Amino acid sequence: MTAWLQHLSILPVAVPLAAGAAMLLTGDSRRRWRLALGLLSIVIQLALALTLLSMTTGYITMPWPDGVGVYLLGDWPAPFGIVAVVDRLSVVMLLLTAVLGAAAWTYATARWDRSGVHFHPLFQFLLMGLNGAFLTGDLFNLFVFFEVLLAASYGLMLHGSGRARVAAGLHYVVINLVSSFLLLIAMAIIYGVTGTLNMADLAVQAGLLSGHERQLFETGAAILGVAFLIKAAAWPLNFWLPAAYASACPPVGGMFAIMTKVGIYALLRIGSLLLPTGAPAAFGGAWMFPVGMATLAFGTIGILATTQVERQAGYCIIMSSGTLLAALGMPGVTLTGPALFYLIVSVLTLGAFFMLLELIERTQPFGAELLAVSLEAFDVEDEESPERSDDVVGVAIPAAMAFLGLAFIACGLLVTGLPPLSGFVAKFALLSAALGTSALDLPSVASWSLIAGILISGMSGIIAFSRTGIRLFWSNEDMIVPRLRISEAGPIGALVLACVLLTFWAGPVMSYLDNTARYLDKPDAYINAVLSQSPVRSVGGGQP
Numbered sequence: 001m002t003a004w005l006q007h008l009s010i011l012p013v014a015v016p017l018a019a020g021a022a023m024l025l026t027g028d029s030r031r032r033w034r035l036a037l038g039l040l041s042i043v044i045q046l047a048l049a050l051t052l053l054s055m056t057t058g059y060i061t062m063p064w065p066d067g068v069g070v071y072l073l074g075d076w077p078a079p080f081g082i083v084a085v086v087d088r089l090s091v092v093m094l095l096l097t098a099v100l101g102a103a104a105w106t107y108a109t110a111r112w113d114r115s116g117v118h119f120h121p122l123f124q125f126l127l128m129g130l131n132g133a134f135l136t137g138d139l140f141n142l143f144v145f146f147e148v149l150l151a152a153s154y155g156l157m158l159h160g161s162g163r164a165r166v167a168a169g170l171h172y173v174v175i176n177l178v179s180s181f182l183l184l185i186a187m188a189i190i191y192g193v194t195g196t197l198n199m200a201d202l203a204v205q206a207g208l209l210s211g212h213e214r215q216l217f218e219t220g221a222a223i224l225g226v227a228f229l230i231k232a233a234a235w236p237l238n239f240w241l242p243a244a245y246a247s248a249c250p251p252v253g254g255m256f257a258i259m260t261k262v263g264i265y266a267l268l269r270i271g272s273l274l275l276p277t278g279a280p281a282a283f284g285g286a287w288m289f290p291v292g293m294a295t296l297a298f299g300t301i302g303i304l305a306t307t308q309v310e311r312q313a314g315y316c317i318i319m320s321s322g323t324l325l326a327a328l329g330m331p332g333v334t335l336t337g338p339a340l341f342y343l344i345v346s347v348l349t350l351g352a353f354f355m356l357l358e359l360i361e362r363t364q365p366f367g368a369e370l371l372a373v374s375l376e377a378f379d380v381e382d383e384e385s386p387e388r389s390d391d392v393v394g395v396a397i398p399a400a401m402a403f404l405g406l407a408f409i410a411c412g413l414l415v416t417g418l419p420p421l422s423g424f425v426a427k428f429a430l431l432s433a434a435l436g437t438s439a440l441d442l443p444s445v446a447s448w449s450l451i452a453g454i455l456i457s458g459m460s461g462i463i464a465f466s467r468t469g470i471r472l473f474w475s476n477e478d479m480i481v482p483r484l485r486i487s488e489a490g491p492i493g494a495l496v497l498a499c500v501l502l503t504f505w506a507g508p509v510m511s512y513l514d515n516t517a518r519y520l521d522k523p524d525a526y527i528n529a530v531l532s533q534s535p536v537r538s539v540g541g542g543q544p
Helices: 002-009 011-024 031-057 088-109 119-135 139-157 163-194 199-206 211-231 241-247 250-273 288-305 309-328 336-361 369-377 400-416 422-439 444-474 486-504 506-521 524-532
Strands: 069-073 082-086
Touching (some): 002 011, 002 031, 002 069, 031 082, 031 119, 069 524, 082 088, 082 119, 082 524, 088 119, 088 250, 088 336, 119 139, 119 250, 139 163, 139 250, 163 211, 199 250, 199 524, 211 250, 241 250, 241 309, 250 309, 250 336, 250 506, 288 309, 288 444, 309 422, 309 444, 336 400, 336 486, 336 506, 400 422, 400 444, 400 486, 422 506
Antiparallel strands (some): 069 082
């Protein structure tokens, strides 16, 4: 039984890979079959994430030292083979991806999956790339999974039609190609110096370097850090994000809410492993904090300057990335736990917000134009109606306008950090931790700068959301009461409800994340688990 459970570590990658490959064997005409296969894949990934979370916390007994599970692909030991590593940080990201993926996929099945080709296999490959990036234990496969999720995101970014989507998509593609090129250069330099790309072995080898080799390694690490900062939408190379995310179809925009967090995850993961060797500046406060503050300032100015609500959502993502980079760039691990809590809340909130905006747009006189153009371009008919219509129709839900208004208010409260929802808990925890670092005689200028940045960005968000809410709900006399499908309103309500539940469960969740921060501060458990993992063949008494 234990041996069988060990294989669960690789299934978050294998399941969406198999589902996506199977979907490619059939045409888009077999939509019901693809829906069934997609639903099965989503459910399995949710179950896997919850099971792995239980295994890392000890609720399911496993012989994992310190709750770190290592899976040797091909049964080759590290650092010679590929490894998948399951620990407290990776399972948090896996569960977050599964929850957001389930909501975005459900929303897309109402209509958007039929506004272009190959939506379902691309969505599965996106999930595969995200899960693989969170599980991999070496830099080269981190690059591989980055490219898998980016290749899928290119197709999803262009899903539908429209000149604006194509133009924004080109910027998105070019910037990510540049960052991928920097990743390759950085990995070549690091491998040339250390002879390894396994993250655990890299942490050991980096501590042995000195002189010119150390300088060359830090140069490669700096280039690697820049590549990850680009993928995290850090200033100044995040100009593409508001237009790209605003142009994407709603479920894709919602799923993209976690894309920038992959870069932040990589910075946190590699930076924590290199901590004992004296982490290079690219993975510490010397870079991350000032870049994070600049990113936060850019997002704050952007959300005030724009009046297009979809672009406001994009600037909210930039603000969240800036807050995380600045918090993680602070010395010590005091802010790491609150930062992870803020990451979870912001991803769930902004994922719901992108999908909510399309439903709110239907209340406007020309709310359904974009979707109608996409459906017309691909000659897609509504299965529930024999004749095509420009109106977005669905099953009426009680008090549709009340649902939209309350959901908008909830998202506004969560983004700006106003009480009583979990956004307030996350920002209050960040502010308290920042005040605590200042009291410990750590750089008080950085602490107070972060506090000021969080408060000013929150106030700017209140102004922007109030202005937008008045324009959308109060000042428009020609509002249309929309008919919403359960598959559209349900995912949004589920994500908002998850944020509400995090308010009540903030104690245990924050405790888990604080323990995760302490675990990251002492990476010996990760390094020893990876390098000491024995192949299965050696356990059985020799080679077959």
